Amino acid sequence: MGEVNQDQFERFTGPAASAEPGTASQDRSEANASMPIGVVLEVSGSGAQVAFDLQRITECIEDDDPSIALAGQVGSQIKIRVGDAWLLANVRDQRKDRRTEGGVIANLDFLGEGSEEKLTSRIHGFKRGVTRYPVPGAMVYPATTGDLRQIYASDGRANITIGKVFPTKDIRAGLYIDAMLGKHFALLGSTGTGKSTSAALILHRICETAPKGHVVMIDPHGEYAAAFRTTGRILDVSNLQMPYWLMNFEEHCEVLLSSSGNERQIDMDILAKCLLAARSKNRMAESMGKITVDAPVPYLLSDLSAILQDEMGKLDKATSTAPFMRIKSKLEELKSDPRYQFMFSGMLVGDTMADFISKVFRMPGDDRPISIIDVSGVPSDITSTVVAVLSRLVFDFAIWGREEKTRPILLVCEEAHRYVPNEKHADGSSVGRVLSRIAKEGRKYGISLGLITQRPSDLAEGVLSQCGTIISMRLNNDRDQAFVRSAMPEGSRGFLDSIPALRNRECIVCGEGVAIPIRVSFDTLEEHKRPASEDPSFVELWNTGGGEEEMVERVVRRWRSQG
Numbered sequence: 001m002g003e004v005n006q007d008q009f010e011r012f013t014g015p016a017a018s019a020e021p022g023t024a025s026q027d028r029s030e031a032n033a034s035m036p037i038g039v040v041l042e043v044s045g046s047g048a049q050v051a052f053d054l055q056r057i058t059e060c061i062e063d064d065d066p067s068i069a070l071a072g073q074v075g076s077q078i079k080i081r082v083g084d085a086w087l088l089a090n091v092r093d094q095r096k097d098r099r100t101e102g103g104v105i106a107n108l109d110f111l112g113e114g115s116e117e118k119l120t121s122r123i124h125g126f127k128r129g130v131t132r133y134p135v136p137g138a139m140v141y142p143a144t145t146g147d148l149r150q151i152y153a154s155d156g157r158a159n160i161t162i163g164k165v166f167p168t169k170d171i172r173a174g175l176y177i178d179a180m181l182g183k184h185f186a187l188l189g190s191t192g193t194g195k196s197t198s199a200a201l202i203l204h205r206i207c208e209t210a211p212k213g214h215v216v217m218i219d220p221h222g223e224y225a226a227a228f229r230t231t232g233r234i235l236d237v238s239n240l241q242m243p244y245w246l247m248n249f250e251e252h253c254e255v256l257l258s259s260s261g262n263e264r265q266i267d268m269d270i271l272a273k274c275l276l277a278a279r280s281k282n283r284m285a286e287s288m289g290k291i292t293v294d295a296p297v298p299y300l301l302s303d304l305s306a307i308l309q310d311e312m313g314k315l316d317k318a319t320s321t322a323p324f325m326r327i328k329s330k331l332e333e334l335k336s337d338p339r340y341q342f343m344f345s346g347m348l349v350g351d352t353m354a355d356f357i358s359k360v361f362r363m364p365g366d367d368r369p370i371s372i373i374d375v376s377g378v379p380s381d382i383t384s385t386v387v388a389v390l391s392r393l394v395f396d397f398a399i400w401g402r403e404e405k406t407r408p409i410l411l412v413c414e415e416a417h418r419y420v421p422n423e424k425h426a427d428g429s430s431v432g433r434v435l436s437r438i439a440k441e442g443r444k445y446g447i448s449l450g451l452i453t454q455r456p457s458d459l460a461e462g463v464l465s466q467c468g469t470i471i472s473m474r475l476n477n478d479r480d481q482a483f484v485r486s487a488m489p490e491g492s493r494g495f496l497d498s499i500p501a502l503r504n505r506e507c508i509v510c511g512e513g514v515a516i517p518i519r520v521s522f523d524t525l526e527e528h529k530r531p532a533s534e535d536p537s538f539v540e541l542w543n544t545g546g547g548e549e550e551m552v553e554r555v556v557r558r559w560r561s562q563g
Helices: 006-013 024-034 054-061 145-151 177-182 195-209 249-256 261-280 283-288 301-313 322-336 353-361 380-400 430-445 478-487 490-496 538-542 548-561
Strands: 038-043 047-053 077-082 085-096 103-116 123-128 139-142 159-165 172-176 185-188 215-219 232-235 370-374 409-414 447-453 469-472 506-511 518-522
Touching: 024 139, 038 103, 047 054, 047 085, 054 103, 077 103, 077 145, 085 123, 085 145, 103 145, 123 145, 159 195, 172 177, 177 195, 185 195, 195 215, 195 409, 195 518, 215 380, 232 353, 249 261, 249 322, 249 380, 249 430, 261 301, 261 322, 301 322, 353 370, 353 380, 380 409, 380 430, 380 447, 430 447, 469 478, 478 490, 490 506
Parallel strands: 185 447, 185 469, 215 370, 215 409, 232 370, 409 447
Antiparallel strands: 038 047, 038 139, 047 103, 077 085, 077 139, 085 103, 103 123, 159 172, 159 518, 469 506, 506 518
16 A cells, blocks of 8 residues: 555544654554554445555554554554544455555444544544445544443443453453443353353442342352352342242243143143142232232142042042142152252241342342352253242342332352253243243343353253343354354444454453443452352362361262262
8 A cells, every 4th residue: 555645644534733842662652653554445334445545554563552453453543534534444354455556454343433532533432333324535534442441431321340341451441331231131142252251240340339229149050149149139049948939831841841742732631720720729819919920829749649639539430630749749759758848848838029129139239239049069951940030030029129129139050051052952842932032121120130051052042142242251162153253233343353363351341331332351350259169170279188087978968869
């Protein structure tokens, strides 16, 4: 392309603004910021193609301002003069211009625009979106750290800071809380990238900003209890005490029925009739009038068992008793197995629904706004049902509380691909349908959904696209990268291309929660606030000896007692 001369510079931008002399580094930065590094060749609706001057980019590399030093490189921000305003864009890719010596062709993604500060020529009053497009021949300039500081300013909206904006040294990366939670968010990242610690950091910052909030987190591995022991309520099989009668009919079927095909339909008809009869025996049902099989009305397990026995006694000899025996046997198994006592205990027959909701949803929170539901000790065959009940309670509470203007609730699901799988991995459990419905309709009722997963491609189709904010750490799998890229708007594609190259505890944030897509280096979280998710050191542990016999005995005792 060759150098851009001063006549061309003044033709497109006007004479450079005068400034007081400063240090040599300041003077160099101001000179680099005021000289164009390229020219626009083609313009489309979402981006442009530009030609960079390799010599000018090389001169910028030595600048003390890290934003100018990276100007023109993939992932950097540049600005284009459009009348009396600036248009900000991100460099998506580069290739050598074979027609011009020292030329580089690059594609840009438009991010937004702002007016110009007269004294500094910086971007001011930045807004996402484009109203005025540049024309071919418009000059391209490096975006300075001063520009980025204006762009990433919080503009008065409530926000939390989670780290530093790449490549700057001091600009804080903020997430707009209302925008992020109002339209759901997803945190993605391969194993070992610092995903759990980053999730804990975000939740800690939310709880610090809103100490009277209402956050429910489903923790399948028992990692987060260590991170929120002093600031949240930890609930597991030892103290959850979730009444079995809170289950609706579909969830009862998942737990009590093991048959399939035509037999399952017969079993469902029998269970529906007997369950409704058991619920109707409660005196509460008399005052309510007509109730349904889904109504969360307490009933005795012994009543359900007795009703099954009575119905079986009414059969004629030609009718099989097998369906009744299958349900009755499963019911007796749940009552007698100590693993299920957190849910199917005879002590949970009382009407504790309001107390349970207050405890789980943190209403009131007593300055502990988050409840961690540790389901690692829940038997695997009913884990999905337990998560389904908790998720549905959040949704139903919001629906039936519309007239009360109930408080918004944030539901966070770790290992979300286990609960909202795509069609290939779907097992027909109700939890996937509940969470999918929350993703599609939850924001209308004040429910926010936070999905955390290492395998976004295993999520149900459409669920990730319902998340208005995507926080993506490094993803090593090509299928995961493509899945995330397809769920994001066009202007974020250039940022998402850098996902495989992210370092640990770095992320790309796109969507409603940020002014423009940004690359962020997460803050270091204090030791006592981190989840118990660190990888073991094989060398260190394998070089430590002694006490193995006692350790094995302790493990076996806990194993046998399931506690």
